[in-house]
Amino acid sequence: MRVVFIGAPGSGKGTQAKLLQERLGLTYIGTGDILREAARNGTPLGQLVAPILAAGQLVPDELVNEVVAERLRRPDRPKHFVMDGYPRTAAQAAAFDKLLKEAGLDLQAVINFEIDEEMVVRRLVGRTGRGREDDCEETVRRRIKVFRDTSKELIRYYKRRGLLRDVPAADTIENLYQRIVKILQP
Numbered sequence: 220m221r222v223v224f225i226g227a228p229g230s231g232k233g234t235q236a237k238l239l240q241e242r243l244g245l246t247y248i249g250t251g252d253i254l255r256e257a258a259r260n261g262t263p264l265g266q267l268v269a270p271i272l273a274a275g276q277l278v279p280d281e282l283v284n285e286v287v288a289e290r291l292r293r294p295d296r297p298k299h300f301v302m303d304g305y306p307r308t309a310a311q312a313a314a315f316d317k318l319l320k321e322a323g324l325d326l327q328a329v330i331n332f333e334i335d336e337e338m339v340v341r342r343l344v345g346r347t348g349r350g351r352e353d354d355c356e357e358t359v360r361r362r363i364k365v366f367r368d369t370s371k372e373l374i375r376y377y378k379r380r381g382l383l384r385d386v387p388a389a390d391t392i393e394n395l396y397q398r399i400v401k402i403l404q405p
């Protein structure tokens with residue numbers, strides 16, 4: 220099973236992606252986690268992306284594409300995975316398609332987490348102090364704006380390919396999980 224999650228910051232897609240990993244055994248690939256770890260470790264990539272993460276902007280497509288390609292070109296690449304936060308732009312989606320084709324893999328579904336913007340601001344600002352530096356209100360609003368500006372074209376891209384499945388994301392974790400599993404295992 221190979222699935223992509225699309226959703227605003229705070230839509231709960233990371234939580235659901237980790238549940239799919241725990242319960243269905245899919246490999247979790249979260250570009251946000253990968254980039255934050257690189258920044259923490261001060262690798263060359265990390266030094267490049269640290270200020271971009273802090274500002275709530277998108278890391279350039281070529282860099283993120285390379286991060287993902289590196290994972291999926293390895294001989295021990297995962298066959299079953301859930302992508303959390305990638306692709307985030309239509310250009311990334313096109314690059315990802317090319318990569319999957321080379322690897323002889325295809326996507327089963329792209330889950331689109333639909334949620335009200337004000338709700339995600341409340342959720343994310345609420346978690347400040349419990350972790351992520353980019354969760355202050357100003358940066359949260361920037362990340363949501365970036366999502367608003369880039370997701371339309373991304374969603375159109377996957378809709379055209381017949382892969383897009385919308386889920387109402389303002390629900391409990393368990394309800395949302397059941398809904399997603401029903402889509403993936405009808």
Ligand code: ADP
Nearest residue numbers: 228229250251272275276277278283304305307
């Ligand atoms: P959120 O969805 O809450 O913004 P993520 O952990 O997915 O959290 O992403 C955190 C940050 O990592 C983003 O604000 C962005 O700077 C960077 N990032 C993650 N994935 C991508 C991507 N596919 N393209 C560009 N930047 C990305």
